[in-house]
Amino acid sequence: MLRLGDSRIRTKLYVAYAGAFLVIFLVAGGIIHAQVRELLRRNTENELAKTTEALRTMVRATVDVSIRNYMRAVSEKCLDEARNLNRQVQRGRLTESQARERAREAFLSMTIGRTGRVYCLNSQGIMAVHHMRGLVGVDMAGLSFVREQIRRKEGYMTYEWKEPLETGQRSKAVYMTYFEPWDWIISASSYRSEFAQIVNVEDFRQRFFELRSGRSGYPFVLDHDGYLLIHPYLRGVHFRDYDSPMMSAVAERIVTERNGHFDYMWRNPGETGLKKKVVYFKDIPELGWIVASSSYYEDFQQPLDSIGYVMLTALAVAVLLMIPVSFGIGALITRPIDRLQENFARAAEGDFSVRMEQHSRDELGLMAGYFNSFMERLTAYSADLESEIARRRQSEKELIAMDRAKSMFLASASHELRTPLTSIIGFLHLMEKRFRTRFMPVLGPLDPVGPQARKFEKNLNIVRVEADRLGRLVNDLLDLSKIEAGRMEWRDKILSVDRVLHRAAEASGAPDEDGPGVKLMVDPLAEPMAIRADEDKIHQVLINLLSNAFKNTEAGSVTLSAVRAGEGVTFSVCDTGRGISEDERERIFDIFYQGRDENSRSTRVFGTGLGLSICRRIVAHYGSRLVVDSVLGKGSCFRFTLPFAQGED
CATH class of the missing domain: 3.30.565.10 (Histidine kinase-like ATPase, C-terminal domain)
Incomplete structure (x- = not known):
């Protein structure tokens, strides 16, 4: 397998240029891609946040208008009923008291939502009609919103109200018409939290879905109890009744948090796989609704894919352009090097007469000059080396002959010395033994020969010890020579x-x-x-x-x-x-x-x-x-x- 280090210079240049460009391109592209991705993500989230706020504003406005029109219709219907009864009084068909009683019955039979009612006040603030009999005839002018009703007599207004058994106030809305003959301020009122029961979502459903984010995003509305009021695929279903536990968990979190945003995995009807999605949601507390807007992340991924394709195309074009550029630059460098390589090859074969031509003063020209100087010195060194090699070969032959002679001498001398030494050592042992057992016992303690004999015995022992030592040396030399010669058995x-x-x-x-x-x-x-x-x-x-x-x-x-x-x-x-x-x-x-x-x-x-x-x-x-x-x-x-x-x- 060819390694990069063994490749030609032009190949290395191309790989180096391509590698450096690729690293720079990938780093820069990665930074740009990350920044664009973050920018698109922020834009998408901002768009969703704005869309959600716009949806809430639109729903509030639409519901407010719808409720106002509804309550106005109820109030005007009551006004028409009072006028009709008053005409009958003028024609003599009914007395005024009878007409007013019938009006009360008609007004009290009307309901607005769950708890909304119609009531009437006169210009002094006296309650004329009310579903709670105990309040009829009571002066209500002490209440601020009643004084405002007395002042305006007609139109739409909101106020805060608390029922006797309730702990806190709630927002309430009222639409007023004035029937002057009876001095009645006819008021159709309802709590704003009950508007959801009154409004008809079909009135603004189409306009609601027009405010969507991205290609696949859509808005939807949940109420505080968890029912889907407006949705492209589901309606009137509680989140616990969804077919998918995943969908139920998303809806439950929205109902619990009411305001915020989060990411989740989702699969629309007809789709096979889960995809990442983001949802922004805001509460409309007076309606008890939560308006949400969602979108798939892939909606803002498409511009990133386009950027990626452009970057890959640019990278491919750049790599293709680098081929002729790097090979052209490489040729300017490699031609002199190829000639230098050819000259070195000829010199390696023994032709020290080769020289290079200097065409420039750059590094390659200097290298050609150095090559020529090197070859001149190499020619001189070659002549000296050949003569030195000849002398050394002669010396080597002489050393080999001397070493062979030394080995033969050691082997021969050791072998020849061991035979007489064996006899000498044996006779020394025998002489020492006989001198100690036969000669020494016959000498008396007063015999003048005794000291000389003991000195002789000591000297004989020294000779025997040294002979043993010489024998070991001869044996070691023989073993060493055998090992060196490879003849050891x-x-x-x-x-x-x-x-x-x-x-x-x-x-x-x-x-x-x-x-x-x-x-x-x-x-x-x-x-x-x-x-x-x-x-x-x-x-x-x-x-x-x-x-x-x-x-x-x-x-x-x-x-x-x-x-x-x-x-x-x-x-x-x-x-x-x-x-x-x-x-x-x-x-x-x-x-x-x-x-x-x-x-x-x-x-x-x-x-x-x-x-x-x-x-x-x-x-x-x-x-x-x-x-x-x-x-x-x-x-x-x-x-x-x-x-x-x-x-x-």
């Missing part, structure tokens, strides 16, 4: 870890001459475990580590242990000796290196400097690593891990 087999530990412990012990106060401890295994390795090689590693631990420990203990570690066994040899400094923890594994004795004990610690190097190479053969942790004055701990035998878990 490995006899791997399944070994019991418990047997490996006990064999090493038995073969080592705590040498009294090196550490008389040092105790060897072998930690018991937590579970049986087995490894696959060369028993002698692993034994050699453990013995070498134990020997070093005893040599560097004056008092305390040396601990040999093995524990499960993941998919293998970790062997550890830990002591309480003098420790190893941090800068020596890796150098001690170098060939012929012996650690510094910080406590001036170097005369007591002997070694060839090969043991740890051989141990690390043996452990490395099994894919592990010999490591050490140490604290000066507190001791050291050597560890390595060998894998389980196949089938061991």
Whole structure:
């Protein structure tokens, strides 16, 4: 798969230009889109709020006019009835008292809504007709609205009134006509809260729905009891009787709050899915109505969609225009680079005579000059390098021959030295044994040869010790040469870890001459475990580590242990000796290196400097690593891990 980093420069330029433009365009477009969306949302909400207020004003005005006309019709009908009865009095068919009584009966039989009535006052404020008999003949001129009626005698007015058993006043409306022959102010009155029972919504239903918001919005009216009075699809239904609980919840919230707005999900009849909608509603308390106006959010989403289409079109055009622009700019840059690339390719094939022409003084022209200078220097360096390579090849051949000769010498010398050394060491042991068992017992305490004999015995012991040391050195050199030459024989087999530990412990012990106060401890295994390795090689590693631990420990203990570690066994040899400094923890594994004795004990610690190097190479053969942790004055701990035998878990 081709990565952008591997693409040509003109492609990178196009991607960079397109990416930068796309980011800028998306950020700017997102900001514009968000601002336009917020503006449209505010405009829609303002329009709904204004529409709702306009609806409330229209409903109030319409109802007020309708009620006024209704009450005027009732009042004028009563006036016509009084005139008709008065004409009969003038014709002698009825007496005036009879006419007035019939008028009272006719007036009191009329109702306006639920509690509205017709009553009559005279110019002095005396109640002439009233449905409550106790008020007839009572002077009502002390009431302000009565005085206003006396003053106006005709027309429409409103006032506040409280019935005897009620706790608060309510708004009331009255329409008056005046019948002068009887001095009656005929008044048709009703509480404004009962106008809803009087008005006929069909009179303004069509004009009500003309005030709508958006393409799909519509207004509606609920009363305080929760009945839908005006709605495009429902009418006269209580919100608890709706088919949809969702619709019932919306209507119940409007009835409860009465003023405000909120969003909700809605589905009109005939639609399949829910859509987000917003509703604004206002209360008309004197009517007990709530006027609401709603609209789908998608009504103001369409301009946003148009803006989005325009932006996408502009983005596509810009991206298409960027192709020739970016490729044209890229060509101005890539042509000199292509020529430079061709010249570098020829130089890589060995032709250092190539040069570039400088056509300008810009960065590409400077680069051509630098290339020419570089090639001139490269030509000189190439000649020097070829001669140096020739000399080094000759030196390498000589070094390889010397290393091969060294390896052959070490292998041959170690092998040739080991045969006579074996005989020498054997004879030394035999001489020491016979001198101690046969010669020393015949010497008396006063024999003058005794001191010389004891001195000879001591010298013989020193020779034997040094011969043993020389033998170990020869064996280590032979092992090292075999490992380096890859001729070491490995006899791997399944070994019991418990047997490996006990064999090493038995073969080592705590040498009294090196550490008389040092105790060897072998930690018991937590579970049986087995490894696959060369028993002698692993034994050699453990013995070498134990020997070093005893040599560097004056008092305390040396601990040999093995524990499960993941998919293998970790062997550890830990002591309480003098420790190893941090800068020596890796150098001690170098060939012929012996650690510094910080406590001036170097005369007591002997070694060839090969043991740890051989141990690390043996452990490395099994894919592990010999490591050490140490604290000066507190001791050291050597560890390595060998894998389980196949089938061991």
